[in-house]
Amino acid sequence: MKILFLSEHDNKKLQISNYHVLTAAQQLAGEIDVLVIGDHCETVVQAAQKLPSIHKVLVADAPEYAHQLAENSAELIASLAKEYQYIVASASAFGKNCLPRVAALLDLALVSDVVTIISPDTFERYIYAGNALTTVVINESIKILTIRQTAFSEAEPDKNEVAPVEMINTVFENKRTKFINQELTKNTRPELTAAKIIVSGGRGFKSAENFKLLEKLADQLGAAVGASRAAVDAGFAPNDYQVGQTGKVVAPDLYIAIGISGAIQHLAGMKDSKVIVAINSDPDAPIFAIADYGLVADLFDVLIEIEKFIKDKECN
Amino acid sequence: MKVLVTVKRVVDYTVPVRVKDDQTGVDTANVKMSMNPFDEIAVEEAIRLKEQGIAHEVIVVSIGLPVCQDTLRTALSMGADRAILVETDLDIQPLAAAKIFKAIALQESPQLIILGKQAIDSDHNQTGQMLAGLLNWPQATFISKLKVENNCVQVTREIEGGLETLLLQLPAVITTDLRLNKPRYLSLPQIMQAKKKPLQIMSASTLQLDLQPRLKIIKVVAPQKRRAGIKVSSVTELFDRLKNETQVW
Structure with a gap:
């Protein structure tokens, strides 16, 4: 064989x-x-x-x-x-x-x-x-x-x-397709598909500016950043952040979904994560049906609290 | 320029699918069916090329049971000029679909073939690449931008770490990703008008191709369900529980 x-x-x-x-x-x-x-x-x-x-x-x-x-x-x-x-x-x-x-x-x-x-x-x-x-x-x-x-x-x-x-010395040519360029997202964080922790954001972030708060959190946690299709379509995050049926399929130890409602297409990309945490202001969001830990709260308040919590932990 | 677009009839993306008890497949009886969303994007892109005066004719093609005419009519309502249904009751897998589309391409001689990058039922993501290989044409998959220039098409692809731009000589095969465009809504006059547009039906057997399924599906089951866990009341409780109850923190 x-x-x-x-x-x-x-x-x-x-x-x-x-x-x-x-x-x-x-x-x-x-x-x-x-x-x-x-x-x-x-x-x-x-x-x-x-x-x-x-x-x-x-x-x-x-x-x-x-x-x-x-x-x-x-x-x-x-x-x-x-x-x-x-x-x-x-x-x-x-x-x-x-x-x-x-x-x-x-x-x-x-x-x-x-x-x-x-x-x-x-x-x-x-x-x-x-x-x-x-x-x-x-x-x-x-x-x-x-x-x-x-x-x-x-x-x-x-x-x-x-x-x-x-x-292999035989070279096959490629005359009809020409490479123009690549724009790769500059990323110092772990690769999404290999990360142990992923923090992922959705439409709940409301703007690209706000989405940066998630990236800041990721850096504190040593995590990769993911996004829902809604967040990518709205221009909050680049396309290669997308987790889901047609984006990346991830399975980290810990997946923290923030402001993501949980469309089946998104769940397809992350439901094999070991532990799922969902933070959403809507108690009926479908993401809670598969989350191990759910927190119903305003995501911006939670981000501030997590930041503070981690800082305190570092000081101790 | 002539543009060929392929469309597939699938279970609507909003329908929660249910696996049949006998494990032979997914229950599609009395379930809302629609055009595969990626194919809808493909049709939309072709129509935009026509509206820009770049394409002079948009032909849509589908494979399957007579009921797939509905899907083709939707594409005609969106603005495609004519439709072809290759009728068959076989389970058409990607290689067989690519062979049928190649036969149609040889008959119609389009300059550009646009397919959805994957169908949301079988999630194979193969047919476009296979079609390009069979035709020996250039290919660009997962595209989010397209511009036709002279005898070429410039496309931006969504790849692992970001975006890639390629220039393909026509004729070429491209497959659409989600962000290429937002398909239009249909108006009643468009739907009425589409009823008069030509829809040709041919039997797949007349193409004399080997269309037998090569992949044998022996079982379809529902995946293990995750159970909902617990609600926590604060960030502190969340991290306490992560620390005490899991090994991930």
């Missing part, structure tokens, strides 16, 4: 998601080859070599791959596919963009957003915004999967093993 694992990186470092997806790949019980597609990505390759229990690192390093666009990445992956029984990647914007195209090139189906590996051909995934869980059997010769990062624990890096590197 051979598994091709498509790594996710920014040409400088491996994303944390890789360590979670690797745990899923390990459950498939096969020989894992890690594929790094990028440009000047030596540091990524070095980190990939230290991923635990992998066989080798395949490297496609060329200017054509600098922005990891779907078109030529998919061609490259499809060209390697027949050696493998599985192709796996994270169900992130990158994996979701690229792997279905690979599947189509190979005339294969794909299982998206896998949360449980039941057996080598049987998987669980959510449908209807997490309101139903399906068990799916796939009989394709090559099984292509995207993995929900938060459903699998993080594999520990292995310092003693260094997997060999194999360069």
